[in-house]
Amino acid sequence: MSTTSEKLQDGRGLQIVSPKPDHTFELDEKALVALLDSPDIRNRSVILVSVAGAFRKGKSFLLDFFLRYLHHTYVLNLKDGDWLGAEDEPLQGFSWRGGSERHTTGLLLWSQPFKATLENGEEVAIFLMDTQGTFDSQSTVRDNATVFALSTMISSVIIYNISQNIEEDDLQHLQLFTDYGRVALEKTEGKPFQHLQFLVRDWSVPYEYPYGAEGGQRLLEKRLEVNENQHEELKTLRREIKSFFAKLSCFLLPHPGMKVATSREFNGKLSDIDAEFKKQLKDLVPMLLAPENLKPKVMSGEMLKAKELFHYIKAYMEVFNG
Ligand code: GDP
Ligand code: MG
Numbered sequence: 468m469s470t471t472s473e474k475l476q477d478g479r480g481l482q483i484v485s486p487k488p489d490h491t492f493e494l495d496e497k498a499l500v501a502l503l504d505s506p507d508i509r510n511r512s513v514i515l516v517s518v519a520g521a522f523r524k525g526k527s528f529l530l531d532f533f534l535r536y537l538h539h540t541y542v543l544n545l546k547d548g549d550w551l552g553a554e555d556e557p558l559q560g561f562s563w564r565g566g567s568e569r570h571t572t573g574l575l576l577w578s579q580p581f582k583a584t585l586e587n588g589e590e591v592a593i594f595l596m597d598t599q600g601t602f603d604s605q606s607t608v609r610d611n612a613t614v615f616a617l618s619t620m621i622s623s624v625i626i627y628n629i630s631q632n633i634e635e636d637d638l639q640h641l642q643l644f645t646d647y648g649r650v651a652l653e654k655t656e657g658k659p660f661q662h663l664q665f666l667v668r669d670w671s672v673p674y675e676y677p678y679g680a681e682g683g684q685r686l687l688e689k690r691l692e693v694n695e696n697q698h699e700e701l702k703t704l705r706r707e708i709k710s711f712f713a714k715l716s717c718f719l720l721p722h723p724g725m726k727v728a729t730s731r732e733f734n735g736k737l738s739d740i741d742a743e744f745k746k747q748l749k750d751l752v753p754m755l756l757a758p759e760n761l762k763p764k765v766m767s768g769e770m771l772k773a774k775e776l777f778h779y780i781k782a783y784m785e786v787f788n789g
Contacts, residue, residue: 478534480561480575480597484617484784486610491788492573499576499777508580508592509774512763516755517574517596517618518666520628525668525723527561529628530597531735534561534577536752537593541581550752551737551745558735561597572599572610574618580773583758591763592773593756596622613787615640616648620783621776623764624662624755631669633690633717635701642704645711661764664755665717676719678747680754683717691715718751720744 481502485493503509516533518526532551539550561575580592598618619625629637645660665687676682691709693702709715724741726733733739754760764771766779 478577478579481578482573482575483780484574484614486572490610492613492784494781494784496777496781499780502576502578502580503773503777507582509772511580511582511590511592511773512770513623513773513776514583514591514593514761515596515622515764515776516593516624516626517598517622518626518628519598519615519618520626521630522599524628524630526628527597528558528727528735529626529666530561530577530595531558532748532752533595533756534559536756537581537595540756540758541583541593548749551749554738555736561595572614574598574614583761585761585763586759589763589770591761593761611640612644612647615644617780617783617787619645619648619660619663621764621780622661623762624664625660626664626666626755628666628668630667631671632667633665633686638690638704638708642707645708649711660712662714662716662762663712665715666751667717667719669722670719671722673719673721678719678721678743679750680716680718683719686719687715687717718747718754720747720751 481495481498483495483499483502485495487493518530520526535552536550539545561577575597577595577597580594583591583593585591596618598614627637627641641663648660665683667683667686670676670678670682673682676686691705693705721741721743722728723744724739726739727741727744737745764776766775771779
């Protein structure tokens with residue numbers, strides 16, 4: 468029997484890690500076990516795609532498009548390119564919204580894992596994770612570092628969602644947070660992080676670096692370049708980031724249009740989103756989630772099974788809370 472609901476609207480974001488007032492974090496073990504240890508999921512290899520970065524930069528909005536693609540491809544089993552949906556359909560899934568009030572901090576996993584079989588026959592479960600509140604003013608640096616580090620450690624792909632450009636601060640945050648994770652990994656079983664995907668939102672100079680993956684790769688190479696004239700600190704920062712991750716890539720997304728950014732009535736419907744944004748989404752999402760592009764999470768040299776992921780999360784949380 469399949470426990471994966473066939474309807475997208477039945478799913479929800481399950482808060483598995485929440486902050487406590489004393490700045491430690493609480494793990495919802497019951498919810499996590501129910502998700503990872505269910506009979507049709509537990510023996511599958513894990514694909515965990517997470518989105519991290521500052522508050523109110525369109526992370527949850529993006530994840531809802533990921534959900535549409537996953538539903539279309541792995542639940543409805545459709546191979547056509549029409550996953551983006553109807554023009555007037557409101558966007559559903561992880562809660563995203565306008566306004567500047569703060570949402571809960573922590574990690575949320577989508578309650579429906581998507582089941583897929585890779586070209587080599589490997590059976591996998593795809594999990595989507597939303598991270599909230601990172602870098603906002605009410606969280607301490609340590610809270611941010613914990614949320615970001617934990618998502619980096621357990622993800623097969625972590626998407627670093629940033630606004631307008633790759634700035635020096637974005638790289639510094641990344642170094643700080645991944646360094647924090649590396650320390651925790653040393654206390655458990657040390658392995659490098661897998662794939663870091665920079666995602667630049669509202670990219671506004673496509674004539675310098677075009678939208679998409681190629682322009683992104685060129686921008687990233689430029690930003691991570693180490694040269695003679697740089698200060699020693701800048702060189703170290705760049706060398707460290709390159710050494711932390713097995714794969715680094717970058718994608719440049721255009722601005723989605725004024726209705727998305729500013730309208731109170733905007734409900735996520737496609738007809739209100741700029742054409743160029745939709746065009747780029749159609750490249751970005753399959754690049755990360757199409758069957759031929761899925762890479763399972765590896766821990767200690769082995770593909771991680773869903774049932775084992777729970778123990779890793781628990782062990783990491785103990786290190787962070789210790
Ligand atoms: P999150 O806090 O990062 O998860 O941000 P949300 O997904 O909740 O989105 C916050 C606001 O930004 C919403 O009003 C969205 O309509 C809007 N938004 C979504 N994507 C983009 C984008 O690419 N650029 C801009 N400027 N706004 C966006
Ligand atoms: Mg959000």
